[in-house]
Amino acid sequence: MILDLARFTAVERPYWEELESVLGKFESDPELRMSLDQVQRLHYLYERCSADLARLDTFSTEPRLRDFLESLVSRAYSQIHETRARLTLRWKALLRAFPCAFRRRAGAFGLAAGITVLGVAFGWFAIRYDPQAKAVLMPFPGLMEPPQQRVAKEESANSDRLKGVKATFSAELMTHNIQVALLALAAGITWGAGTLIVLFYNGVTLGAVAADYLGAGQGVFLAGWLLPHGSLEIPAILIGGQAGLVLAGALIGWNSREPRNARLRAVTHDLFALIGGAAGLLVCAGLVESFVSQYHQPVLPYSLKIAFGVCELAALAAFLTWTGRE
Amino acid sequence: MTAARKSALEIATPEGIVFSYELATPVPRALACAVDTVAWLGMAYSGGRIATGAGFLSPDWASFLRVTLYFAISVGYAIVLEWRWSGQTLGKRLFGLRVIDAHGLRLQLAQIVLRNLLRPIDALPLFYLAGGMTVLVSPKGQRLGDLVANTVVARECRREIPDLAEIAPAKYNSLMAWPYLARRLRTLASPEAVHFALLAVSRRGGYQPLARVELFADLAAYFRSLVRFPDAALEGLTDEQFVRSVLRVIFGPEGRI
Known part of the structure; x- marks a missing residue:
């Protein structure tokens, strides 16, 4: 095809500039919403520029103009052809996305819980039959002393040992536990072994x-100490593991004829919702562990702490079971 | 994972258009990563100083703020910037790189979050060795986080509309006095040579005088070798003027057949 390049450029340039300006707005504000008229105009500009690129492809003596149009069409393509639902950054939407993803991937949660129960059984029997294993299995200095001794010390304490460091302690707990949940997710890349x-x-x-x-x-x-924060922390770590197993499942692709890319694409939003939800739970757990769990009878009666923990667990179970149901 | 490494990611649209992204090579990516590491450490340090400054209100809560800020910045730096800057961080901007969806679609927040949460695995055992090895062996140069999130890192390819006026203003073109030879020149000139001539014209001011003369002499010799114009058409034309006349023949409306 013979093309009068100067005239072609002069006629089409306003459309290219208009498309570039619309794309600039989109790229500077990922949350931008367009009216129907604007969307139709964007589509028209995209098709017009695509047609220009097709015309130019037959006229290979102007690579710079072709590169420019390629760049413009590729940017427009990414906006026009995206069919995945956009994840809105609104609290209400996020609060629904988390339990919905949890329920969709309930099988992975069951597997995560099962593996944890196996670990619990192993730890239980190891300590019961080989008490010396305590030093290996519980690498926390605070847990090394005999339980009776610790309980007696905690119940007779006259001063607040966390006075002045409660907030710092909660921040350390939060960041550590979130790192564990993130590790459980990221380790899914090892086909789930990690x-x-x-x-x-x-x-x-x-x-x-x-x-x-x-x-x-x-x-x-034990119940009074662990339940207030553990009722959030343990499920959150399991949800991190659930996300890791979902990732592993998408990588392995059992019973799926879809390519790996498509499988991973299908779980991306769920992974995001699961890990975001787990992180939120761990922030709450960190605060509870520092401000509630570390205070024992007589400061805080065990019955109250246990009741608090059970209520938390029930509320979490209800949230994960019912929120976002159609 | 075993396929040969590609230098470009080609996307074919339903409209029948094919466009490509030039994939980023490992060295600029590593440099961008180094810049980002310095940037987030600097931000975390500044955040820590500000939090410490607030210690007169409550040392405990100031410490809380310092710990959480450090963590939030270390995890969130790349996520927030890539989200707000359409796939770019400070380092990627500096080195002209951008994270894009592996299918050319819009980059989603969930993809950005995932590719960045996988960083600790990519960083194993030290200095991004696992991620770096994956970049080297994966066909699209993806690290583990990119593979999971379906993203690639491409070179920034935003280009300006070329200025065709620089090729040649509308003046008398002696080559057009022999239209059949002009047509022949248009047919025979290779796209690469024409592109090269365009670059030479647009950058002429940047060349040393002697180098410029030699460059245009070579280009003119090439175009002359394609079609032999009569002496009357070339009389008084320097090599550079001849190359400009050739470009006018190829691009200008007077060259339309």
């Missing part, structure tokens, strides 16, 4: 602590 290890290890620690305290007859103290 996630299973993280979950199993968490289960082992939990089982070892439970065996140690229950074996010493300190079940009430």
Whole structure:
């Protein structure tokens, strides 16, 4: 095709500039919403520029103009052909997205919980049959002393040992636990092996602590200590593991004929919702652990702490089960 | 993962158009990453100083703020910037890189979050070794985070409309006195040579005088070798004027056949 390039450019340039300006607005504000007329105009400009590019493809002596149009069409293509629902950054939408994703991927949560229970069983039996394993399975200095001794010390404490550092302690708990949840998700890239290890290890620690305290007859103290924050923290870590297993499932692609890219694309929003929800729960858990869990009878009666923990767990279960249901 | 590494990502649209993104190579990516690391560490340090400054109100809450700010900045720096700057961070802007969707579609927040949350795995065991190795062996130069989020890092390809007036203003073109030879020249000139001549004309001011003379002499010799114009058409034309006349023949309305 013979093309009068100067005339072609002069005629089409206003359309190219208009499209560039519309795209600039889109790119500077990802949350921009357009009216129907604006969308139709954008589509028209995109098709016109695509046609210009097609005409220019047959006229290979002007690579710079072709590059420019390619760049313009590619930017417009990314806006026009996107069919995935946009994740809105509004609290209400996010609060619905989390439980919906949780329910859609309930199987992965069940697997995460199962692996953790296996870890709990392992930790439990390890401590019951080999008490010396405590040093290996519970690498926290605060848990090394016999449970009875710790309970007696905590219940007879006259001063607040966390006075002046409660907020700092909660920040450290939050950031550490969120890192564990993120690790459980990211380790899914190892086809799930890393996630299973993280979950199993968490289960082992939990089982070892439970065996140690229950074996010493300190079940009430254990429940009063762990339930207020554990009712949020443990599910949150499991949800992090759930996200990791969903990622692993998409990588492995059992019973799926779709290519890996399509499988990963299908779970992206759910992974985001799950890990965002888990992080939110862990922020709450960090605050509760620092401001509530560390205070024992007589400051805070065990019955009150246990009731608080049970209420939290029930509220979380109700939230995950019912929120966002059609 | 074993396919040969591509230098460009080609996207075919339903409209029958094919466009491409030039994929970023590992070195600019590593440099951008280094700049970003310095940037977020600087921000975290500044945040920490500000939080410490607020310590007169409550040392405990100031410390809370410092710990959470450090964590939020270390995790959120790239996420927030890539989201607000359409796939770019400070380092990527500096080195002309951009994160894009692997299918050329709009980059989604969930993709940005995922590719950045996978960074700790990419960084294993040290200095992004796992991610770097994956970039080298994956066909589209993706690190693990990119593979999961379906993203690639491309070179920024936003271009300006070329200024055709620089090729040649409308003046008498002696070559057009022999239209059949002009037509032949248009047919025979290779796109690469024409592109090269365009660059030479647009950048002529940047060349040393001697180099410029030699460059236009070479270009003129090439175009003369394609079509032999009568001496009357070339009389008084320098090599540079001849090259400009050739470009007018190829691009100008007078060259339309």
